[in-house]
Amino acid sequence: MLTRDVEITAKHVQHLLLSKHVQYLQKYAVVSNESYEQLMVEYLRMSGIYWTTTALQLMDSDFDSAGRQDILSMIKTCVHPNGGISAAKGHDPHLLYTMSAIQILVSYDALNDNIIDIDKTVSYIVSLQKTDGSFMGDSWGEVDVRFSFCAIASAALLNRLNAIDLDKAIDFVMQCNNTIDGGFGSRPGSESHAGLIYCSLGCLSIAGELHRIDADLLGWWLAERQLPSGGLNGRPEKLPDLCYSWWVLSSMAIIGRLHWIDKHKLLRFILATQDDETGGFSDRPGNMVDPFHTVFGLAGLSLLSHKYSCEPIEALSENSDTNSDSDLRAQWKVISDKIKPINPVFCMTQSVIDKTNIKLQYLSL
Template sequence: MMVGGDICNKLWVVLGLRKLSGGFSGNIGHDPHIMYTLSAIQVLALFDKIDVLDIDKISNYIVGLQNEDGSFSGDMWGEVDTRFSYIAISSLALLRQLDKIDMEKAVQYILSCKNVDGGFGCTPGAESHAGQIFCCVGALAITGSLHHVDKDLLGWWLCERQVKSGGLNGRPEKLPDDRENGGISDRPEDAVDVFHTYFGVAGLSLLEYPGLKPIDPAYALPVNVVNRIIFKK
């Protein structure tokens, strides 16, 4: 696919953050991390340029972060979080390399983080949080394991996140945040930023706001991009 000069420059910025390990860093001089590796894959996926990546090297980097219990570390320093499980699974699926990890252990670890309220935490025994729920449900969806989710119980917990203002919080007794309600800044009167704008637009797309492309809720990418990569449509 031909790309314009401005887009080409942006892609080179992303590719300039590649590390010898196969992972990507968040900025020049930083260590590689699984989060930024997914971000790089997503950017290249949006521009239909995944083919410029060393897929084997990147996938091997991600596979090397899986722990014996099925969890994933974010980087060489070993922090474990269900966010990283989602990121690893999503990244490998986009690279069509999902069979490289121990899928059964990965799913079982995520399920070990499920709570009696139907939600999921960052590690086993941690409180349920909407952010972790997105990651865990997304990972289970990608791996074909959604049958493990108690949809009614989890749906009720999520419905209870809505507060009087109409916004939603991530967990009980917290302020609403646009990552859950589809705003552009995190809260009314707060400054706009790229991070919350992304989640705001994604939320509006899921609510079928006019003029927006449909987004795949598991991959957090436009449906046409996911169809092109995953389903070859």
Template sequence: MYNHRNPLPPLARAGHIAHVKHALASLPGSQVNLDASRMAIVFYCVGSLDLLGVLQDETTEIDRTSWRRWIWEQYAGGRYGTGFKPGPFMTKTSVHSDQESPHLIMTYTALLSLSILRDDFSRLNRPGVLTFVRACQNPNGSFSSMPNNGGDSDLRNLYCAFCICSLLGDWSCIDVERAIAFVASCRTYEGGYGQLPSCEAHGGTTYLALASLRLAPPGPRARLTPAERARSENWLVHNQDASGGFRGRTGKASDTCYCFWGGAALQILGAEDKLDAYAFAQFIAACQFPFGGIAKAPGQGPDPYHTYLSLAAVAMYAPRLEASARRYGQWEFTPFDPLLNARVETVRWAREHIPARRF
């Protein structure tokens, strides 16, 4: 299998560890545009350490305690329930953010980050979180990032709402069938999904749509017909180009983040065998920055977002490589859950500790 290909370059684990540890302390000025998503940045960084299997070895208990404390400092509540806000950047001395409202995407990333850090969730107001999620659903079934139609409204927020309900084990707060109808309205003739109805098919939102359909509890009819599933699979497969990477949209250049979105979507569809895993890993290897971190494309600068999604992508597909290639290049990972976007062990912890305790 793939013996005729060039050897797979090593995965620069030490450099990637250093990159995300540095980002947990401070971001370079070139990445100031990420400042509004500080909670998500924390997730990309601790998630990368989790994927690489080094969280315990490369951080101290003091570090992990301080990160848990910082995340809980962003827990906010009000008339629309409780959730997590983007927060200030992670420093030893926290400064409160001007944005006090909970945010759906940040609540999803906070729950996963706390699971990675093995929090017991004793401080989580579960009914309050359900109230918050309910307040974010719009009449057309979509979700806004903040309550009462606040912020963006698109498939990103719907996916995060579905993840939160799935982790809580409680879907009573939302109209699931109306949300599913909104997802269907974003489907395009190509088989992909746009961010909103009538938008161009996009790799990221196609993943979000397919993951949401899989996460949803059973409904009165199948979430995807065989024809719809086949069109989505065909569109995704043809977005892997000659470089081994994935395009986000038809005719665009490959990008490592779309390796995750496209690769995970194919896993959800059960079509992972139709992806060229060796070329896939070679493209991601070529995007490694010499001093650590992974970029969107070869020759560009790295950031925590592309580093995490690249590692998540190879965590899904490295098992399809020859054992010798995995060991030689350090491309070995523990099992990954493509639906919730975390290691299987982390998802197990989340599902055991986030739902309401039953006595």
């Protein structure tokens, strides 16, 4: 069977380009940026700001000066009378962007700054839950387990988890579980996918219901997502994509099986996706960089280098090159020193989540 993959060679970047990533991201935090590139992705603006500010915070850069007041003012223009929040001014509200806005506000410690009416936002979230426990993304009615995660995570961040019918919500999530491989799909009967597994496990972690899964079976399926290049894909026979350094690794961290991944091969893949001229990370080596892949590349590095990994940094292959091993150890040191720990459920710095009242469940092997 042919494996679809990419090749990592010595010509690819092998060191973390931290300062270049900070410079690359700072322009995206400018709300007034009206470049053609920004206007073409206006429908993603709220999430784009979340990706950018989270990445800057992970790198411990000058996070608060990254247009903080402009960003909070922009969020306020996106709040609708029903409490929902849109991607940009003039767009319709949606759970995806409501969650991104809440994540930004929590990261900036601005939930009580009168940017949103928490009661109205909670009412908006509650209004999107259906009788079977699932959530619609907006008033148009699309149902997806992603929206279940957005609703549950948003309610938790607002300290209003009791406002939704959590039991029914978790029952729906479990209906999306595929017993043949342990994974989760977007809806009952849908194909397992790493991104949807992350959303489902996030729901279960917040609700304290992780005992309902087969962690070994799911961990095996997730570990199988790693290809010879070291990169991870989202489902079988797909090319590796840097964003799965988050979706797969966070899932494995939640279920206590992160050490089933070859972290050294994955490090080489992640570093190879950097652009050594502009900064930023791309989906695969040589492709265009963007804030989406940049935050998830940094988040993946954070998971690999901090407390969620059971494998020692020094544990390298007996047959590997000595010089290469030395460089690799040096990179792990830089990463662990320069990138903050990330929370595997919320994709926010652990220090921010530590300030909340949220109790999360994790499994161990």
